[in-house]
Amino acid sequence: LPDDSSVTNMMSSLEGIATGVIGVGLAASPNPVLGWVGNLNEISVLSGYWVIVTEISSLCIDDAILSDAAIIFSLHSGANLISFPIAGSVGIADGIPDDVEEFFTGIIGEGVAASPNPVLGWVGSLSSFEGTKGYWAKVFNSVTLVFDFESNNS
Numbered sequence: 419l420p421d422d423s424s425v426t427n428m429m430s431s432l433e434g435i436a437t438g439v440i441g442v443g444l445a446a447s448p449n450p451v452l453g454w455v456g457n458l459n460e461i462s463v464l465s466g467y468w469v470i471v472t473e474i475s476s477l478c479i480d481d482a483i484l485s486d487a488a489i490i491f492s493l494h495s496g497a498n499l500i501s502f503p504i505a506g507s508v509g510i511a512d513g514i515p516d517d518v519e520e521f522f523t524g525i526i527g528e529g530v531a532a533s534p535n536p537v538l539g540w541v542g543s544l545s546s547f548e549g550t551k552g553y554w555a556k557v558f559n560s561v562t563l564v565f566d567f568e569s570n571n572s
Contacts, residue, residue, distance in 0.1 A: 420481040423461045425454045429469070431478035438470040442499045464491060466499040466552030468528075491555075491563040497526075498555045504567060505549040510540045513547045513565050521561045526554040 420427065425446045429436050438447040439458055442465065446456035461467065463485045469477060487504050510525060510532055524533045525544055528551070532542035547553065547565070555563070 419461060419463055419483065419485065420479060421483070425458055425461060428461045428479065429454065429477075431480075432469070432471060432475055435471050435473055435475050436469055437472060440468045440470070441465050442497075463489060463501065463503070466501040466554075468499075468552065487567060488564055493555055493557050493561050493563055495557060495559055498557070500553055500555050500563075502547040502549055502551055502553065503565065507546040507548045508565065508567060509546045510544065512568070515564065515566050518561045518563055521557045521559045522555065523558050524554075524556040526556070527551055 425439055429439065429448070433448075436448065438445060439454075439461075441458055444456070444458035446454045446458040449455045485503050489503050491498070491500050493500075511519070514522060519534070522534055524531060525540075525547075527544050530542070530544035532540045532544040535541045
């Protein structure tokens with residue numbers, strides 16, 4: 419993220435195209451008079467977001483500083499919208515450390531999902547975490563997650 423991680427700054431490359439940004443319990447939308455309004459003011463590296471646009475576009479962020487890949491995500495029981503902190507991809511089973519994998523009940527991405535199966539492992543249409551993507555990480559207990567990147571497929 420850049421030093422200025424305000425929604426106004428972060429969405430500037432999508433002016434006129436973005437109609438909203440949604441996080442867990444947070445949202446903002448552009449107002450022609452007031453600018454970005456809502457309870458989402460800053461973008462956090464510890465969260466994931468859905469950006470709603472009126473046409474296919476790219477979010478361009480100037481002066482961004484790479485985040486630490488060893489970000490510690492504190493997940494609460496239920497669904498947590500998180501980002502994936504590196505470029506490239508990692509398989510779900512490889513990316514979630516074994517000591518916390520048992521607490522996961524599912525992972526949901528845009529149009530894809532996976533659930534753990536005690537016999538088959540992770541099953542569903544989602545097979546890996548990918549950089550620039552956000553995910554709903556569903557857990558049944560509070561857990562600390564630090565992604566495992568040893569098998570990064572980038």
